[in-house]
Amino acid sequence: MSLRAIIDKSLGDRPAAKGRIRQRQEGAILKAAEKVFARAGYQGATLNEIAETAGVPKPTLHYYFSSKEALYRAVLDNILALWLAETDTLTVDADPAAALEHYVRAKMRLSAERPDASRVFANEILHGAGHIGYFLRSELRELVRDRADVIARWVADGRIAPVDGTHLFFTLWAATQTYADFDSQICAVLGKARQTVADHVRATDHVLTVVMRTCGLPWPRTDVPPTLPEARHTCST
Amino acid sequence: MSLRAIIDKSLGDRPAAKGRIRQRQEGAILKAAEKVFARAGYQGATLNEIAETAGVPKPTLHYYFSSKEALYRAVLDNILALWLAETDTLTVDADPAAALEHYVRAKMRLSAERPDASRVFANEILHGAGHIGYFLRSELRELVRDRADVIARWVADGRIAPVDGTHLFFTLWAATQTYADFDSQICAVLGKARQTVADHVRATDHVLTVVMRTCGLPWPRTDVPPTLPEARHTCST
DNA sequence: TCGGAACCTGACTGTTTGGTCAGATTCCGT
DNA sequence: ACGGAATCTGACCAAACAGTCAGGTTCCGA
Incomplete structure (x- = not known):
């Protein structure tokens, strides 16, 4: 389907x-x-x-x-479709480092390009998810279960360090979406009126560092040439 | 003062x-x-x-x-006081692992014991921080600058792995507060009506794993006896 | 116990909100 | 060019809201 x-x-x-x-x-x-x-x-x-x-x-x-x-x-409706996307690369056969990097970058891109979508979603969850509870309990739950199984397999096969796949998703979502949802806090702490493209690059690199080290993967990656420069973003608030 | x-x-x-x-x-x-x-x-x-x-x-x-x-x-007002607390242990002279563990545990405890406070704060930031912008731009910004300097010193002295102190705080706040702010999502994904004490323990352990590995610190800590069991929490929603 | 201050509240008001509706206007297949 | 369907909107309404107020009751120091 x-x-x-x-x-x-x-x-x-x-x-x-x-x-x-x-x-x-x-x-x-x-x-x-x-x-x-x-x-x-x-x-x-x-x-x-x-x-x-x-x-x-x-x-x-x-x-x-x-x-x-x-x-x-x-x-x-429009937002939920965005939220399930980009998990396709997280499969048992994929390279963990490449797959995780792809997913983190996709999530960070979403925070930068669609901050309003992220905020509407955050607000809905924050206040009890009264409108999308069924979505969280069915679609999202199944998706997380599947992907957490992939993480568990990677761990069992010794391809990444031991980590709870489900909670890894919680941390990953929190770490990426905070740049959209808590933009006003981040701008205040950084002493800027808005996050710039340079800030976004730095934030992405930081989150990737956190995820990679959490999974015991080398970072920056050494086995492949550096990825192409990211597509231009609209980081405006 | x-x-x-x-x-x-x-x-x-x-x-x-x-x-x-x-x-x-x-x-x-x-x-x-x-x-x-x-x-x-x-x-x-x-x-x-x-x-x-x-x-x-x-x-x-x-x-x-x-x-x-x-x-x-x-x-x-009452909430902001809570938010600045527990950073005292993050000093240059402290043991990085012990100090970080203390701070993460304090933040996780706050999410479990005062979820409503966390949610009010999150909601305020989410919608632009119109009431507490001055607080973020002065008190919080100074606090983060000071603590990020501590992190930088730890890094410079080779006591922890290279990491951006400011963004480490963003990640740490996001990862801990998500258990309060996005409780409904977490419960839905976990398939439970509410987070239990066991869930809280597991989540705390996970966040500690993330932070410690990010900082290149051994975890679970091997140089000290295990900490005493956590105080009993009210994890009810 | 006395008297002023502190505390309490039923009944009210002006405003803003989501939503309605009758009737006008535009679109478009034939 | 015709006509029914689709689109549009000024004027309106009932409900919910934050806030007010006059007049009552309770508290507590002297």
């Missing part, structure tokens, strides 16, 4: 691919909603502000999304 | 030690407010719910705290 199919199944399908106008408007509204929900949380966000940000009158919001709740769910 | 004095100075002093009744009532209200703010965030929390939780009529809230904002600030 495809990822999209899994998500659709869990969240209840919404009618697909409507008209041209509908697609553009829904996109604009979802984008605005993600920004406002990220800044103010579910309760703190107002439909007025979302409408203003999207550049449409408030009733237009209700034309496309029946309620604030429905709009929020739609925003979460 | 004492920690309390620093906090008072930064946040604007509130008249100290009032009458017996006032002290008890303010305490009950603050406790209820922390719980409600943690569950629903600032905007989501209602004075009605806080009043009900505290077991007093709503106007009584306004008798002790002039506004919702003032009550929220008072809740944050």
Whole structure:
């Protein structure tokens, strides 16, 4: 089953691919909603502000999304798909160092490029995950179980140092998402108005160091030529 | 200057030690407010719910705290003091392994015993730290600078492996606080209704493993007898 | 025990919020 | 060019909210 199919199944399908106008408007509204929900949380966000940000009158919001709740769910839908991605490389047959590096870089990239998505997700979890509890308890739990098994195999085969795979994921998520979720704290401590690309590179290198040393893997990697420079990011807040 | 004095100075002093009744009532209200703010965030929390939780009529809230904002600030005040604590052992002369273990355990204990405090703090940072930006940019920033210097000295003296002190704090905070802030996600992935004491022990051991290996320190420690069993925790959600 | 201060609260208010609706306008297949 | 469907919106509403206030009760030092 495809990822999209899994998500659709869990969240209840919404009618697909409507008209041209509908697609553009829904996109604009979802984008605005993600920004406002990220800044103010579910309760703190107002439909007025979302409408203003999207550049449409408030009733237009209700034309496309029946309620604030429905709009929020739609925003979460898009985010959940992002959250399960990039774990494909974590397989028993993969090279642990390469696979972990790929996953960490993907997570750090997500924090830098989609901080609002990360914040909406964090806010939802922080306040009890009332809207996505089923997702966490089914899709995410199964994914973690599978990947933790891979970690356990690597450990059993002596390919990485002994480590709890499940908790490794908790640490990895926390360490990467903190750069998006707690951006204001990080900027304050760094004494900057916003994180720069250089900060992002340094942070990525640090998290990779933490993960690699935790798994007893050499870092920087010595068996392969250095990876290509990262794609350009938007680190703006 | 004492920690309390620093906090008072930064946040604007509130008249100290009032009458017996006032002290008890303010305490009950603050406790209820922390719980409600943690569950629903600032905007989501209602004075009605806080009043009900505290077991007093709503106007009584306004008798002790002039506004919702003032009550929220008072809740944050108590939390900020907790946040700066336990860093005393991180000094140049200390044993890196012992000092780091102490700090990590203190942070994990805080996540287990005061999850609501952690969540209120997380929520405040997540939404831009509008109320405590000055605190992050002054007190916290100075503290991190000092402690990061200690880490740098340890590195320079070859006592721990090379690591960025500032980012090590980001990682350490993220890894420890995730057990409080993202409790609902962790419980879902673990397939439990709440984290148990055993889970807490396992999580603490994992985070210690991550930190120690990151710093190139032996773990479990071999130079000292095992520490005494941890004090009993309340891990209930 | 007396009197002022501290404490308490039912009933209220102005504002903001999510949501509705009738009717106007635009789109687009035929 | 026609007509039904899709899209749009100004004006409105009920509920929930933070905050107020007048008037009561309890506390406690002298």
